[in-house]
Amino acid sequence: SQQGEEDPQALSIQEGENATMNCSYKTSINNLQWYRQNSGRGLVHLILIRSNEREKHSGRLRVTLDTSKKSSSLLITASRAADTASYFCATDAGGYSTLTFGKGTMLLVSP
Amino acid sequence: EAGVVQSPRYKIIEKKQPVAFWCNPISGHNTLYWYRQNLGQGPELLIRYENEEAVDDSQLPKDRFSAERLKGVDSTLKIQPAELGDSAVYLCASSGDGATNEKLFFGSGTQLSVL
Numbered sequence: 001s002q003q004g005e006e007d008p009q010a011l012s013i014q015e016g017e018n019a020t021m022n023c024s025y026k027t028s029i030n031n032l033q034w035y036r037q038n039s040g041r042g043l044v045h046l047i048l049i050r051s052n053e054r055e056k057h058s059g060r061l062r063v064t065l066d067t068s069k070k071s072s073s074l075l076i077t078a079s080r081a082a083d084t085a086s087y088f089c090a091t092d093a094g095g096y097s098t099l100t101f102g103k104g105t106m107l108l109v110s111p
Numbered sequence: 112e113a114g115v116v117q118s119p120r121y122k123i124i125e126k127k128q129p130v131a132f133w134c135n136p137i138s139g140h141n142t143l144y145w146y147r148q149n150l151g152q153g154p155e156l157l158i159r160y161e162n163e164e165a166v167d168d169s170q171l172p173k174d175r176f177s178a179e180r181l182k183g184v185d186s187t188l189k190i191q192p193a194e195l196g197d198s199a200v201y202l203c204a205s206s207g208d209g210a211t212n213e214k215l216f217f218g219s220g221t222q223l224s225v226l
Contacts, residue, residue, distance in 0.1 A: 004153075030212075031212075031213065033214070035215075035217075040219075040222075041219055041220075042115070042202055042204075042217030042218050042219045042220055043202070043204075043217045044217070045214045045215060045216070048213060048214060088153050088154075092212040092213070096167070097212070098144070098156050098159050098167050098212065099144075099156075099215060100156070101146075101153035101155070103151070103152055103153050104152075
């Protein structure tokens with residue numbers, strides 16, 4: 001079963017624009033992570049935000065977390081063609097649970 | 112540092128045939144995961160190992176799927192017999208440094224096509 005739901009399913013923008021993806025989840029979490037997957041490749045970890053954090057930055061990435069709304073957003077600023085990929089949120093409910101992935105947002109950045 | 116290595120990269124088989132996938136995690140990573148990813152979907156966990164022990168195999172279809180992680184390093188995932196619905200990408204991942212479920216490192220996956 002997949003806990004996270006990303007929105008939108010697909011996003012198409014021009015280089016230089018910002019891209020925002022959202023993730024909603026259902027149960028309490030220990031942390032939430034974002035991963036990127038280029039076509040035909042494995043997933044790459046981008047950023048982790050813990051349940052007691054509200055915002056986190058890493059380079060051109062900004063992640064927010066609202067535990068009251070059970071939602072997170074990933075902002076990619078000044079997008080590049082190389083950012084074209086699928087982006088997945090993943091939730092860790094803590095304890096003995098295992099990381100659960102959403103269905104992903106497919107981002108297309110056109111030159 | 113070498114990443115997670117999986118083989119084969121692609122596999123095409125006929126239904127009812129057996130198939131096996133191999134994974135070598137990052138050196139020192141105690142936790143190993145097998146995920147299955149259907150087209151247009153996110154990865155779904157099949158099994159998680161802590162060293163040699165399978166600590167979460169609740170989503171593994173045990174009638175046809177089996178896995179092992181001998182000596183707590185390499186792992187093999189087997190399907191016997193394969194069905195058409197098993198066509199998917201099988202991803203192996205590992206995590207370590209005592210941070211289970213944090214920052215998983217994924218291999219490139221094995222794309223399985225069952226005809």
